[in-house]
Amino acid sequence: MTVENISVNKSFGGWHKQYSHDSKTLNCAMRFAIYLPPQASNGEKVPVLYWLSGLTCSDENFMQKSGIQRIAAELGIAIVAPDTSPRGDDVADDEGYDLGKGAGFYVNATQAPWNRHYRMYDYVVNELPDLIETMFPVTNKRSIAGHSMGGHGALVIALRNTDAYQSVSAFSPISNPINCPWGKKAFAAYLGRNTANWAQYDASLLMRQASHFVPALVDQGDADDFLVEQLKPEVLNAAAQVNRYPLELNYREGYDHSYYFISSFIENHLRFHAKYLTK
Known part of the structure; x- marks a missing residue:
């Protein structure tokens, strides 16, 4: 596999690095960013938090805007941020911002022309962690987080x-994509019109049916323009209550859908993950 280092920047005693690699899963070149805390340079292996960004984003948005490096350096946790879709001139695309490049929705597409490249689920679950655990001083202890489409x-x-x-x-996750415009558009294109094939990618349905629990934290701004039509956290919360799922859902007064919101509470999220990653 060809892996190319694109950039290196020191941050809070650790290192932010950006890479490009040839993805067999996605049949294209992909970029990812990684923050390695100071502990990773001192002979330690550190756990990893994977971050999935939202619509129109790349591997850069979160690393540049969230401010996560300071607390990651303190806690000794590596941060990995992949791109949000396959990229390249031969990769299928759409004129809309909510389908195609920058809008992979973290599913494995089954429909042409998307199914040649759009297998972001397999990429995030399998190929990327295998690469990270081979290349960098990290353990196999992983947690995962995201925003909007990435929260989904x-x-x-x-x-x-x-x-x-x-x-x-x-x-601000898209909590019930089978019942919102963003999800319906993407799932119909990537997965086909048979809605039975959509359920495997709906967090509210999965949480309602779960028999094994991964502790979950969700923050949602109550001034988010997408709250009612697209995000539907109340459906996720209802599923958790029915199944007694360990979900902490916080509504944050006055906050919107932006990185101003994320940067305000990202420390809470990383400390939440640290309880499970470092024990």
Whole structure:
């Protein structure tokens, strides 16, 4: 596998690095960013938090805007942020911001033309962790988090792979995609019109049916423009209550859908994950 280092920046005593690699899962070159805390340079292996970003984002947005490096350096946790979709001139795309490049929705597409490249679920669950654990001084203890579309991806991946993740958190996740415009558009394109095939990627349905629990934290701003139509955290909360799932859901007064919101509470999220990653 060809892996190319694109950039290196020192931050809070650790190192932020950006890489490109040839993905067999996605049949294209992919980028990811990793923050290695100071402990990783001192002979220690550290646990990893995987971060999945939202619509239109890349591997750069979270690392540049969230401010997570300071607390990750303190706690000794590596942060990995993949891109949000396959990329390249031969990768299928759409004119809308909510389908195609920058909008992979962390599913394995089954429909042409998307199914050649859009297998972000397998990429995040299998190929990327294998690469990270081979290349860097990290343990196999993983947690996962994300925002909006990435919050959806994080919840779905943790709920479907309970033995692989210690904890999961999300900011403003698309909690019930089978019943919102973003989810319906993406799932119809990537998975086909048979809605029975959509359920495996709906966090609310998965949480309602779960028999093994990964501790979950969700923060949602109550001034989020997408709250009612697209995000539907109340459906996720109802599923958790029915199944007695260990979900902590916080509504944050006055906060919107932006990185101003994420940066305000990211420390809470990383400390939440540290309870499970470092014990």
